[in-house]
Amino acid sequence: MTIDLLLFLTLALVAVATALGMVTSKNTVYSALFLVLNFATVAVFYILLGAPFIAMSQITVYAGAIMVLFLFVIMLLGTERLNSANILPWQRPLAIILAVILTVEAGYLLIFKSNPTAMVNAPDASINTIGSLQSLGMALFTDYLLPFEATSILLLVAMVGAIILSKQDKNEKGGAK
Amino acid sequence: MVKVDYYIILSAILFITGALGVLVRRNPLIIFMSVELMLNAANLAFVAFANMHNNLDGQIFVFFVMTVAAAEVAVGLALIVQIFKAKHSINVDDINSLKG
Amino acid sequence: MHLTEVVNNGFLFLAPWLVFAPLVGLLINSIFGHKFSERGVGAVASLASGAAFVVSILLAYSVSINHGEVLRWKLAEWMHIGNLSLDWTFRVDSLSATMMLVVSGVGTLIHIYAIGYMHEDVRFKHEENRFRRFFIFLNLFIASMMILVSGDSYMMLFVGWEGVGLCSFLLIGFWFEMDTLARPSWANSDAAKKAFITNRVGDFGFLIAGFLMFWHLGSFQFDAVFENATHAEPWVIVLITLFMLIGVAGKSAQIPLYIWLPDAMAGPTPVSALIHAATMVTAGVYLVTRSAPLYSLVPQAQYIVAMTGAATALFAATIAVGQYDIKKVLAYSTISQLGFMVAAVGMGAYVAGMFHLITHAFFKALLFLSAGSVILGLERGHHHAEHARHAEEPKGKHKKAEHHDEHHEVFDPGDMRNMGGLRKTMPVTFWLYMIGTLALAGIFPFAGFWSKDEILLDASLHFTSIYWQLTIAAFFTAFYMGRQIWMVFFGEARHEAAAHAEESPKVMTLPLVALAVLSVAGGALNLPFEGYHNLGHWLGYTLGEVEGLPLNLQVAGISTALALSAIFISWLIYGRKPLKIGQPDPLKKPLGFIFTGMENKWFVDEGYFALIISPFKKLSQFLADVIDWKFWHDFVHDTIIFGTYNWVSSIALNDYADQKGIDAFANGLGTWTQNFSTAMRKIQNGFVRSYALSVLFGVVFILGYLLLK
Incomplete structure (x- = not known):
């Protein structure tokens, strides 16, 4: 039992626990907070896997921006709890059965068909040096330049879409008066 | 030493948990969060494989997935707000007008 | 263009401009010409033709500095099928350069002349808007003629050959709604059709010669044809040359196909000069000269x-x-x-x-x-x-008009x-x-x-x-x-x-x-x-x-x-x-x-009418009236097909069979589809979660299939 295995197991335990907590929690705010914690642990995994830039993006974009947006909406709508009859009674058992089957399948795949010798490279291995960020930027702006630019257009479209959707209709406003 | 397999197993567990959340919960916000969890699980697998193959492409893919997820959340939350304004409810089971 | 290439090949690279220059002229005139004055239109067309003349001079110079060596300039691929490879290649040698000089030189002079001629012609015929059209056609003619004389294969020559035929048709029928005395009639357009149809007879000969060339000599390129012809059987060459002679007789107005050329005088005079005297009609002579190695065999x-x-x-x-x-x-x-x-x-x-x-x-x-x-x-x-x-006798307007018309009837300025x-x-x-x-x-x-x-x-x-x-x-x-x-x-x-x-x-x-x-x-x-x-x-x-x-x-x-x-x-x-x-x-x-x-031209036209046209008309009449109408329409269609169909339908397709058989089947099909779709639409229940469940089910199923396979 080495120290990094211990670290991994601890963090994995936290990650699974927070994920389950997010899914099962009755209060939406708790769910959101559980998810923030889950994202944080995953960010630590990224660092362990030698991807510091992704880890930082995970914290700033996911745990920071996106989850704050979630919390805003939750509080804006004031729907922390939902109380209404479950009109799809067979949905839950069916979903659980399917999830169990998927787990079994995944386990079978990972145990019997995986490569048993692959080890995680230490964070100081060749690509994990500080040059990694440099080479990531290099790859983004050379080989992946077209997808990168396409992403910028996607973000612009999403922004315009969000503004259009949340813009108040003028007629509606007049009617309210 | 930590095997790459462990990360993949963790990724699978997180993914299935997220899928379960999507299917079981009726609050669209939680469904959304579960989707984010699934994306995150996939990202973890990407980074783990990138590490295993000593290759940057996986990380770059994660970068793109994050960008797309951000766009998706922005539009999705705007939609939820609009639906709440129209229906005064955000229970996904109440939103079933589009049926055969 | 590298300097060494200019030194070696002269101005060969200009060869495509033989065709492009007049084309540019006609495009300018057809797109922007309505904004130009008549002189502007004429100047553009003449300059386009003059540019082709300048190119011709430079090409002739290029031939002379190369001591008569054949120069080729490949513009584009045309068709490469099997062993046949045919390109848009310009061939510049002393023969084609001579023709280019004649065509563009005489052509340019006639363009300039036509500025003055058409200016008055369109006014005498009260159709001033047709001035521009004339120059567009003239430029098109120069371009086609250049393709004809500069082609490196019989096929490219044929493209030009047909192109000049088209221009000839268009220009003979330039005043298509009148006769040569500007009276309303279809005489001019008949003359144009006569020229076109007679040329078609000649072109048929040329085409047959082309097919024979393809089958027996395996190429259309001049040098390859001449090379292969030396090994071919003599009767093939005789057939090719004689069928080519039919084409020559059509285009160059030889016995027995010359009859179109006198009628072609219906076109404006510059056209008669350019197309029907100086250039197009000499295409046949050029063809025979070009095929000299074939004929000498x-x-x-x-x-x-x-x-x-x-x-x-x-x-x-x-x-x-x-x-x-x-x-x-x-x-x-x-x-x-x-x-x-x-x-x-x-x-x-x-x-x-x-x-x-x-x-x-x-x-x-x-x-x-x-x-x-x-x-x-x-x-x-x-x-x-x-x-x-009119100045002398200022009488009633009506009478004047009458007099005017009557006078037009009789006066023939030609x-x-x-x-x-x-x-x-x-x-x-x-x-x-x-x-x-x-x-x-x-x-x-x-x-x-x-x-x-x-x-x-x-x-x-x-x-x-x-x-x-x-x-x-x-x-x-x-x-x-x-x-x-x-x-x-x-x-x-x-x-x-x-x-x-x-x-x-x-x-x-x-x-x-x-x-x-x-x-x-x-x-x-x-x-x-x-x-x-x-x-x-x-x-x-x-x-x-x-x-x-x-x-x-x-x-x-x-x-x-x-x-x-x-x-x-x-x-x-x-x-x-x-x-x-x-x-x-x-x-x-x-x-x-x-x-x-x-x-009366030795009554040749009348002879053609009696020997070819009237039997042809009678045959067409017979085919139309008897074969088509009486036999196919009345007998085959009306009696056999229509009658049989009526008979069959009255027996086999009566009301009972219709309602119990066909209707029942069709209605049953409809009812079944309705029931089936009513059942199926329950699947689309509007709940997004159950759709997600279906997706997950699909994932599980496919993964399971892949694992167990």
Whole structure:
């Protein structure tokens, strides 16, 4: 039992626990907070896997921006709890059965068909040096330049879409008066 | 030493948990969060494989997935707000007008 | 373009601009032309044609610095199918360069002339908006002709061949809704159709020759065809050359397909000069010259070509004697001169044929354009006379209009019987016409003398019968030209329009002066003296060196004496006692039915009508009435198919079968579909979560399948 295995197991335990907590929690705010914690642990995994830039993006974009947006909406709508009859009674058992089957399948795949010798490279291995960020930027702006630019257009479209959707209709406003 | 397999197993567990959340919960916000969890699980697998193959492409893919997820959340939350304004409810089971 | 390439190949890279320059001109005129003035349109078209001329000069220069080596410029791939590979390749050698120079040079002069001519023509015919269209067609013609002469394969030549045929059709029918006297009628469009259809007969021959070439010689490229032809069986070459002769007869107006050319005079005069005298009709001569290696393999075919040419030369010359229309005389003269050329190339005297082609382009263009000037001069005179009369009798408007119409009915500005005495009113045109006439008649030292003499000399050495036919044709040529000169320019005016005729503007006469200079000096291209066979030497690069023949005083003497005596005889008949108003032709009485034959073109058109057109019409009528209508429509369709169907349906498809069988089946199908879809639509229940469940189910299922496979 080495120290990094211990670290991994601890963090994995936290990650699974927070994920389950997010899914099962009755209060939406708790769910959101559980998810923030889950994202944080995953960010630590990224660092362990030698991807510091992704880890930082995970914290700033996911745990920071996106989850704050979630919390805003939750509080804006004031729907922390939902109380209404479950009109799809067979949905839950069916979903659980399917999830169990998927787990079994995944386990079978990972145990019997995986490569048993692959080890995680230490964070100081060749690509994990500080040059990694440099080479990531290099790859983004050379080989992946077209997808990168396409992403910028996607973000612009999403922004315009969000503004259009949340813009108040003028007629509606007049009617309210 | 930590095997790459462990990360993949963790990724699978997180993914299935997220899928379960999507299917079981009726609050669209939680469904959304579960989707984010699934994306995150996939990202973890990407980074783990990138590490295993000593290759940057996986990380770059994660970068793109994050960008797309951000766009998706922005539009999705705007939609939820609009639906709440129209229906005064955000229970996904109440939103079933589009049926055969 | 690298400097070394210019040094080695000259201006070869300009070759595609032979075609592109006129195309650019026509595009500019068709897109922006409506904003230009008439002079602007004419200038654009003339510059486009002039650019092609400049390119031709540079290409000829390139050939000369390469000592006659064949230069090729591949523009694009055309078709590569199996072993056949055909490209858009421009071939620049001394032969094609010569043709390019003639086409673009004469073409440019005619473009300039046409600015003046069409300016008045469109006004006399009250269709001023058609001015631009004319120049667009002219440029299209130059472009097609350039494709024809610069192609490196029979296929590319054929593309140009069809292109010029199309332009010819469009320009003959330029005034398609009237006849030559501007009366509403379909005569001009009929003339255009006649030209097109007759050419189609010729093109069919060319196509067959092409197919034979493809099957037996395996290529269309000139050099490859000539190379393979040396190993082919002789009968194949005979067939190819004879079918090609049909094409030549169509395009170059030889017996038996010459009938379209006189009618083609329905087009505006610049068209007659450019297309139907100087360039397009010589395409056949060019084709035979280009195919010289094929023809030289089969002397029998050569003999047939030469005989066709000689017979046409004589036959058309006799018809020209009996014509009254100034342009018709020239048209038959063109056919006759084309006969000279075809006879020459048929005898293997390619240089002589090409020489005559060039000089003929000069002096026949000159004659036609001068004739156009005469016709317009008469139109102007006619309008002046009209105005003068209207001023004299200022009566009711209605009567005036009536008078006007009636007058239009009878006045023909192209009829030589309406002319006379024009040398006083149109002196410049008169002198130009004289030069053209002397050149055509073959009087020393005009261009026609040298070129015609070379043909006669060749004929006298090899084929006596052809020599005599051509010599007699030359006699007739001088005679009908003399007759024309006396009738048009001498004597007294036989119509008030001729009395009031006016000289043409400079834009028309200046190109004519240039052509006149060429008609005088053109003979210098190939003088029959040692060291002066310039054209022979130049074409020798392509056709193989031939020894230039020295001047034969006997042949030259006979032809000159005949020509002079013919002119003298024509003076005796037409010049000494000029024709009076309404007097019949003085030849009519002494020659009797022979002159009637000449006057009526030996009834060839009527013969064609009786032999081909009316049986064809009857056959079509029979096919339409009896076979199509009575047999197919009435019997097969109405009786057999319709009747049988009715009978079958009355038995097999009665009400019972319809309702219990067909309806039940169709309704059952509908009901089943309805029930099935009612069941199926329950799946789409509107709950997004159950859709997600289905997706997960799919994932689980497919993953399971992949694992267990």
